[in-house]
Amino acid sequence: MSLDTILDHVDGDLENSIARLMDLMRIQSISTDSKYSDECISAAEWLVDDLVSIGFNAEIRETPGHPMVMAKGGEGGIHTLFYGHYDVQPIDPIELWENHPFEPKLEETKNGPVIRGRGASDDKGQLMTFIEACRAFKDVTGSLPNKISIFFEGEEESGSPSLVPYMKKHVDELKADIALICDTGMVEKDTPSIVTMLRGMVSQEITIKGPNKDLHSGMYGGPSINPIRVLTKALGAMHDENGRVTLEGFYNGVTELPEQIIQQWNDLSFDENSFLSEVGLKIPAGENDRTVLEQIWSRPTAEINGIWGGYTGEGFKTVLPSEAHAKVSFRLVGKQNPEKIQSAFTKHIQSYLPKDCTLEYKLHGSSMASNMAIDNPSFEIARSALSSEWKNPGVYVGCGGSIPIAGHFQSIVGLETMLIGFAQDDDSIHSPNEKYDIRSFHKGIRSWVRILHALA
Amino acid sequence: MSLDTILDHVDGDLENSIARLMDLMRIQSISTDSKYSDECISAAEWLVDDLVSIGFNAEIRETPGHPMVMAKGGEGGIHTLFYGHYDVQPIDPIELWENHPFEPKLEETKNGPVIRGRGASDDKGQLMTFIEACRAFKDVTGSLPNKISIFFEGEEESGSPSLVPYMKKHVDELKADIALICDTGMVEKDTPSIVTMLRGMVSQEITIKGPNKDLHSGMYGGPSINPIRVLTKALGAMHDENGRVTLEGFYNGVTELPEQIIQQWNDLSFDENSFLSEVGLKIPAGENDRTVLEQIWSRPTAEINGIWGGYTGEGFKTVLPSEAHAKVSFRLVGKQNPEKIQSAFTKHIQSYLPKDCTLEYKLHGSSMASNMAIDNPSFEIARSALSSEWKNPGVYVGCGGSIPIAGHFQSIVGLETMLIGFAQDDDSIHSPNEKYDIRSFHKGIRSWVRILHALA
Numbered sequence: 064m065s066l067d068t069i070l071d072h073v074d075g076d077l078e079n080s081i082a083r084l085m086d087l088m089r090i091q092s093i094s095t096d097s098k099y100s101d102e103c104i105s106a107a108e109w110l111v112d113d114l115v116s117i118g119f120n121a122e123i124r125e126t127p128g129h130p131m132v133m134a135k136g137g138e139g140g141i142h143t144l145f146y147g148h149y150d151v152q153p154i155d156p157i158e159l160w161e162n163h164p165f166e167p168k169l170e171e172t173k174n175g176p177v178i179r180g181r182g183a184s185d186d187k188g189q190l191m192t193f194i195e196a197c198r199a200f201k202d203v204t205g206s207l208p209n210k211i212s213i214f215f216e217g218e219e220e221s222g223s224p225s226l227v228p229y230m231k232k233h234v235d236e237l238k239a240d241i242a243l244i245c246d247t248g249m250v251e252k253d254t255p256s257i258v259t260m261l262r263g264m265v266s267q268e269i270t271i272k273g274p275n276k277d278l279h280s281g282m283y284g285g286p287s288i289n290p291i292r293v294l295t296k297a298l299g300a301m302h303d304e305n306g307r308v309t310l311e312g313f314y315n316g317v318t319e320l321p322e323q324i325i326q327q328w329n330d331l332s333f334d335e336n337s338f339l340s341e342v343g344l345k346i347p348a349g350e351n352d353r354t355v356l357e358q359i360w361s362r363p364t365a366e367i368n369g370i371w372g373g374y375t376g377e378g379f380k381t382v383l384p385s386e387a388h389a390k391v392s393f394r395l396v397g398k399q400n401p402e403k404i405q406s407a408f409t410k411h412i413q414s415y416l417p418k419d420c421t422l423e424y425k426l427h428g429s430s431m432a433s434n435m436a437i438d439n440p441s442f443e444i445a446r447s448a449l450s451s452e453w454k455n456p457g458v459y460v461g462c463g464g465s466i467p468i469a470g471h472f473q474s475i476v477g478l479e480t481m482l483i484g485f486a487q488d489d490d491s492i493h494s495p496n497e498k499y500d501i502r503s504f505h506k507g508i509r510s511w512v513r514i515l516h517a518l519a
Numbered sequence: 520m521s522l523d524t525i526l527d528h529v530d531g532d533l534e535n536s537i538a539r540l541m542d543l544m545r546i547q548s549i550s551t552d553s554k555y556s557d558e559c560i561s562a563a564e565w566l567v568d569d570l571v572s573i574g575f576n577a578e579i580r581e582t583p584g585h586p587m588v589m590a591k592g593g594e595g596g597i598h599t600l601f602y603g604h605y606d607v608q609p610i611d612p613i614e615l616w617e618n619h620p621f622e623p624k625l626e627e628t629k630n631g632p633v634i635r636g637r638g639a640s641d642d643k644g645q646l647m648t649f650i651e652a653c654r655a656f657k658d659v660t661g662s663l664p665n666k667i668s669i670f671f672e673g674e675e676e677s678g679s680p681s682l683v684p685y686m687k688k689h690v691d692e693l694k695a696d697i698a699l700i701c702d703t704g705m706v707e708k709d710t711p712s713i714v715t716m717l718r719g720m721v722s723q724e725i726t727i728k729g730p731n732k733d734l735h736s737g738m739y740g741g742p743s744i745n746p747i748r749v750l751t752k753a754l755g756a757m758h759d760e761n762g763r764v765t766l767e768g769f770y771n772g773v774t775e776l777p778e779q780i781i782q783q784w785n786d787l788s789f790d791e792n793s794f795l796s797e798v799g800l801k802i803p804a805g806e807n808d809r810t811v812l813e814q815i816w817s818r819p820t821a822e823i824n825g826i827w828g829g830y831t832g833e834g835f836k837t838v839l840p841s842e843a844h845a846k847v848s849f850r851l852v853g854k855q856n857p858e859k860i861q862s863a864f865t866k867h868i869q870s871y872l873p874k875d876c877t878l879e880y881k882l883h884g885s886s887m888a889s890n891m892a893i894d895n896p897s898f899e900i901a902r903s904a905l906s907s908e909w910k911n912p913g914v915y916v917g918c919g920g921s922i923p924i925a926g927h928f929q930s931i932v933g934l935e936t937m938l939i940g941f942a943q944d945d946d947s948i949h950s951p952n953e954k955y956d957i958r959s960f961h962k963g964i965r966s967w968v969r970i971l972h973a974l975a
Contacts, residue, residue, distance in 0.1 A: 262737065266835045275799030280822045281718070281920025284850050285814030286795060288804035291823040292758060299755030302748060339742060343731030345875040348744035358741030366736045367747040368838050373825035374846060379722045379883040381848055381920075382824050390830060392837055394740050419801040427835040464737025464837075 066516050073199045073508050080195045087187050088167040088180045094129055094150035095221040103129040103217045106149040117201045126225035129217030140209025140519035144239035147190030148219035151182035152493045159495035177498040185492035188499035189245040189484055196511030208519040212239055230475045241441045242472045247484035250460045255449035258482035260461035261469055263395035263432035265404050270423040271387050278383040288417050290387040291372045297415035301365045306350045308365045310407040318397035320361055327458040328356050360461020364394040401429040433470045439479050448513035522972050529655045529964050536651045543643050544623040544636045550585055550606030551677035559585040559673045562605040573657040582681035585673030596665025596975035600695035603646030604675035607638035608949045615951035633954040641948035644955035645701040645940055652967030664975040668695055686931045697897045698928045703940035706916050711905035714938035716917035717925055719851035719888035721860050726879040727843050734839040744873050746843040747828045753871035757821045762806045764821045766863040772854035776817055783914040784812050816917020820850040857885040889926045895935050904969035
């Protein structure tokens with residue numbers, strides 16, 4: 064059966080595909096609020112039923128929290144494991160929604176038709192692109208194109224407490240040749256994107272203690288050290304005049320981009336000026352010998368996410384405070400070692416610490432960067448398939464944030480992951496009036512048909 | 520009549536003096552709480568009656584707030600204007616008081632007898648030392664020793680809103696040869712002290728604005744400037760490694776101490792180590808070529824009194840905030856010009872400001888340092904009188920904080936002020952269980968007798 068027949072079938076069945084997505088979106092599977100627990104179970108059951116209907120062997124798997132959905136089907140080709148999540152974000156503030164978030168609506172916009180409602184993009188619409196692609200193969204050929212495992216969780220929007228224990232317990236079941244995730248976006252409207260680099264992170268809180276109580280700056284100002292002074296001096300020295308982080312050994316393990324990726328990024332029509340001017344800025348603040356895309360995707364950062372100390376209310380108090388605090392995080396890339404970064408940071412602060420002050424340190428979280436092995440042939444197969452579907456060729460991109468599941472596939476199951484998603488920047492995920500472009504949904508299904516066909 | 524006769528009378532009348540102070544302390548003259556307004560009037564009336572009873576021409580003077588007390592009496596000698604305040608601090612937290620704050624109690628302590636209650640030291644006990652001294656002259660000699668004006672306010676603990684307008688309107692009435700204030704302490708238990716240097720202050724709040732909204736550090740961290748980074752870099756550069764303030768021209772107008780004062784300060788038994796260790800510190804944090812006393816009394820400072828920005832709650836948020844804030848004050852000495860300090864500070868911050876960030880600046884307060892002209896002969900007269908009363912000779916000291924009335928006497932009336940007080944560090948002014956040593960009260964009265972006798 065030719066690829067075109069299957070793609071034609073996708074086109075002809077689009078209305079039904081949309082109707083099925085709307086059915087799933089009507090289930091109020093908010094994971095963070097226990098009053099929606101039954102709805103989470105309903106969403107998982109809906110998916111099991113749907114997967115069974117297209118030839119998967121699918122079932123609910125209990126966890127201490129919301130259930131997982133595991134499904135297996137098809138034979139041969141490259142064994143793919145597809146991950147998605149059926150839970151959604153809360154809907155507050157409900158009054159800002161134009162339609163009820165769980166009564167999805169088709170709507171014409173100046174950028175084309177969209178489906179609006181909670182989960183339209185994140186992640187129900189995206190995961191259904193994959194299921195609809197599988198359905199098209201089943202409808203047209205009577206079977207799935209290759210060996211496919213499906214793994215859905217229902218706690219992605221509430222910190223995934225059951226995920227790692229479940230994965231560790233079911234490593235064998237999760238084994239495949241490659242993992243696929245549809246939970247990311249497209250770098251540009253017509254440029255399909257495979258995320259191959261995810262930054263890691265170390266986050267921590269520090270407290271510098273000086274005098275044993277708050278002092279009056281008239282009586283003590285001068286001889287008594289002010290911990291805010293120590294804190295600002297230490298944190299203010301974390302970046303040099305070129306935007307580089309000054310911690311000792313900070314750049315150890317930071318790898319340079321392969322030529323192929325530099326080329327792809329340079330070919331993007333990404334506009335540094337408009338990226339910054341949209342948030343009211345003009346001057347890239349990262350390392351000044353790097354492009355903005357590199358600064359977000361492939362370079363590490365040091366960020367002060369919070370700082371506080373002394374009197375912060377109205378008016379003025381001449382207090383010389385006993386303590387000063389900051390929350391500081393580092394985004395990591397390449398093979399930067401979180402433990403070494405933590406200890407370089409502590410050492411940096413300590414080097415500014417007078418002997419009569421103390422430093423308290425609390426680690427909040429720590430993860431290495433993920434870097435996909437793009438020499439795995441599946442990557443070029445998928446990129447080529449994407450390039451056939453969209454106007455522009457597919458690119459390998461980075462992601463400044465973290466998507467922990469990709470790291471877990473690597474560390475727990477030993478799987479490379481291709482993060483391929485069709486969301487747009489204006490989808491308002493996590494916000495009122497979330498939407499998914501029908502174009503993303505339709506061409507997303509077609510993209511997976513092409514990818515599965517090529518991987519088969 | 521000899522000085523000794525009057526001093527003997529003070530000794531013999533001490534019980535009555537204490538009883539009168541207790542009468543005044545029973546009046547609940549909390550100025551900051553309007554429900555005590557009538558009590559403030561009662562305190563003013565009590566003082567007028569008492570002053571009239573010892574030969575003053577005294578009266579209440581209305582203001583938009585609590586009334587002033589003005590009194591004039593005596594003739595000849597050096598015309599002295601005595602200032603004090605009859606209002607007191609609030610009494611919260613009331614449950615921490617051992618006796619009711621407005622039911623004063625005599626109490627034996629390991630350091631001798633004290634009178635305990637709100638206002639015992641600040642400032643009812645202190646101002647009564649002067650009135651009792653006047654009474655002793657009147658009782659023994661039938662008249663006051665010299666020309667004396669008395670000026671009491673009732674808003675000192677609530678920001679003195681009526682003070683400057685009143686003084687400007689009544690400059691002529693306030694004219695004298697020298698002003699006396701009894702609202703300060705003794706540098707050591709047995710060392711009478713005249714404050715001749717008061718630090719001025721400039722206080723301000725700054726806001727640095729970066730992106731036009733809070734950003735996610737995963738999506739924007741790197742190319743988007745973090746205003747906390749700018750703030751810490753700028754504030755962290757305000758002190759060099761020797762504890763000196765780095766603002767341009769900051770030390771212009773800072774004067775060196777006269778040899779006489781250096782000598783007096785060196786002779787004090789002040790212990791730098793125990794001063795710092797009492798508040799849990801060890802290393803003087805001011806200019807490292809200055810003694811701790813100089814750092815508090817005669818050297819200027821830069822202090823960050825408050826700082827805040829980003830996420831400061833529990834846990835962690837990878838926010839890249841839109842704004843960062845700080846409250847910063849400078850203690851000024853000598854002839855440092857507050858306007859020039861402000862503008863040097865703004866310039867300093869601006870020199871660290873990327874072109875796409877903005878600085879907002881808000882001045883909270885500004886006053887020059889006060890330096891008394893100790894070559895005015897009254898100073899040596901008073902110091903010698905104090906030296907006769909106490910175990911150790913009198914010293915000229917500084918005060919790290921500000922006492923605005925002294926500056927007003929200088930700038931509005933053209934008067935030098937001698938700040939002579941007998942409070943002890945452990946008097947707990949502004950706190951529960953305020954007390955005044957009977958020794959301070961008794962020898963304070965005797966000190967004023969000696970000073971007035973010498974000035975007459």
